[in-house]
Amino acid sequence: MDGGRDSRDTRYQQxxxxxxxxxxxxxxxxxxxxxxxxxxxxxIHLALWRSLDGFDGRAALRTWVFRVAHNTGATHALRQRRSRPTSRPAWKNWPACPPPTILNKRPTGKRPWTACTTWSAG
Known part of the structure; x- marks a missing residue:
């Protein structure tokens, strides 16, 4: 076995x-x-083992370990979010537009409700 690999394996185990x-x-x-x-x-353990040779000591070992673990966890969460089917499209979760009478009563100078172009009772 390669001496460098044995060293990496030992460091990883520790x-x-x-x-x-x-x-x-x-x-x-x-x-x-x-x-x-x-x-x-x-x-996370695989990512740490693979990148252990790249650890150069510029940061504390704990900092480096948790940065690799965080990056792996964030990638995992993003992949899980992308792979989960949604029950309804995101635009269906938007709040309903108010009736036109309310839109017309908004004071001038305020930001208009530009996202609401039509009113549907259902």
């Missing part, structure tokens, strides 16, 4: 032992589903 419980809590904070949280934790 880092995982030191920060493991905190990384588990972080993964659960990003993901409520226990199975997806375990997947995220695995992704």
């Amino acid at each position: 880092m995982a032992a030191q920060f493991g419980p905190a990384l588990e809590r972080l993964a659960r904070a990003y993901e409520r589903d226990p199975d997806l949280a375990r997947d995220l934790l695995q992704d």
Whole structure:
């Protein structure tokens, strides 16, 4: 086996032992589903192991570990949000426009309700 890889594996094991419980809590904070949280934790550990050779000591190890974990968690959350089907389009969640009589009673000089072009009772 390669001596550099053994060194990286040893450093990773020490880092995982030191920060493991905190990384588990972080993964659960990003993901409520226990199975997806375990997947995220695995992704975080993989990202840390892959990027360990790039750690140059300019920041504290803890800072670097949590930056990698945060970036992995944020990417996970974005992917999950994009992959979840929505029950209705986002525009359907907009509030209904007020009746035209209310629109006409707004004082002049105030910003008009430009988003409301038609009134539908339903």
